[in-house]
Amino acid sequence: MRAWTIPDQRGLGGLSLQTLPDPSPGPGEVVLRIHRAALNPADRYLAEGLYPARPSFPHVLGRDGAGVIAAVGPGVEGWRVGEPALVLRGAAGVDRPGTLAEALALPAAALAKVPSGWSGAEAAGAALVLLTAHQALLQWGRLPPSTVLVSGAGGGVGAATVQLAAALGHRVIGLSRSAAKRERLVTLGAAATFDPGGGSWRRDVKALLAPLRVDLVVDTIGGALFGELVDTLGFGGRVSVVGMLAGPVPAFNTASLFFRRIRLGGVAVGSDSAEEQRRAWEESVALLEAAGQRPEVDSEFPFEEVPAAFTRLAEGPMGKVIVRLPAAG
Ligand SMILES: NC(=O)c1ccc[n+]([C@@H]2O[C@H](COP(=O)([O-])OP(=O)(O)OC[C@H]3O[C@@H](n4cnc5c(N)ncnc54)[C@H](OP(=O)(O)O)[C@@H]3O)[C@@H](O)[C@H]2O)c1
Secondary structure, X not given: OEEEEEOOOOOHXXXXXXXXXXXXXXXXXXXXXXXXXXXXXXXXXXXXXXXXXXXXXXXXXXXXXXXXXXXXXXXXXXXXXXXXXXXXXXXXXXXXXXXXXXXXEEEHHHEEOOOOOOOHHHHHHHHHHHHHHHHHHHOOOOOOOOEEEEOOOOOHHHHHHHHHHHHOOOEEEEEOOOHHHHHHHHHHOOOEEEOOOOOOHHHHHHHHHOOOOEEEEEEOOOOOHHHHHHHOEEEEEEEEEXXXXXXXXXXXXXXXXXXXOOEEEEOOHHHOOHHHHHHHHHHHHHHHHHOOOOOOEEEEEEHHHHHHHHHHHHHOOOOEEEEEOHHHO
């Protein structure tokens, strides 16, 4: 089978399409024939040695994907050959071969059924970002209807967070540097959107909410924006720290946390137990369905064009960047 591999952790420049032995399922495992895979910034971080993973090389990247079951190993119940499935969780693309391949073997417990009515691309890209959004929104418990501010709102995690937060009954404010994405975010459930590059966005958010403030920030950007996000919070406000696409926070005055008793909470999607992740997934799928929403797909690239797909991811997509394999037809 063919797979995109990296020979080491010196970056995505090392990506090459290789022929590897076909996988076979061990006990408790299945082989998934991949129809579509999805990219995540974590793939790049892993390729650059910036992610806590210990893969063997050559390593096949790719956390997310969907396809059909091609083989079932001993002891597997509940899955049969030919059935559609998606990768929900686990070490695929981290400590073991990932989804940027024509097939992969993985524990059956790592799979989920494809939600009814979802397209192949929607199924391939939803798992990691929806689980992340779920943890970011619910790690503080079940908040009453609140105002949730989402940075990087057009990205994979951001779009999923906007959809889920709105479906949970929150008032959602999305930040994106792109006017087209800000327009799209409204259809995903954002009540208002702002350009974080515009000098007045904090003033505009405060004017919109006065006399209230933001209750929860879900931040995927970090960098210089972080302090500005904290500034929008009210008393007891919280920040779910998801990512740092703009790099480390250059200067941050911890005094900004004192007087409003602001709380910061890191998000680590892989830290939930299998059971917690399955419950989070089922709830997320049900919430999207009740809200009439489906996972947001930015673009689809042929399998042979994975480097171009990573370029699109680096540009800042609207939703997920998908890779389509020949088996998808
Ligand atoms: N903690 C966890 O468990 C976890 C799980 C999943 C992802 N993450 C992290 O969360 C972050 C977001 O992931 P993602 O999948 O949503 O990424 P993504 O799909 O690439 O989208 C990120 C969005 O952020 C904006 N953006 C990108 N670079 C920026 C910059 N330098 N300054 C300001 N805005 C920028 C872009 O939106 P606009 O151009 O519209 O502004 C882009 O659409 C990544 O760092 C990822 O590693 C963490």
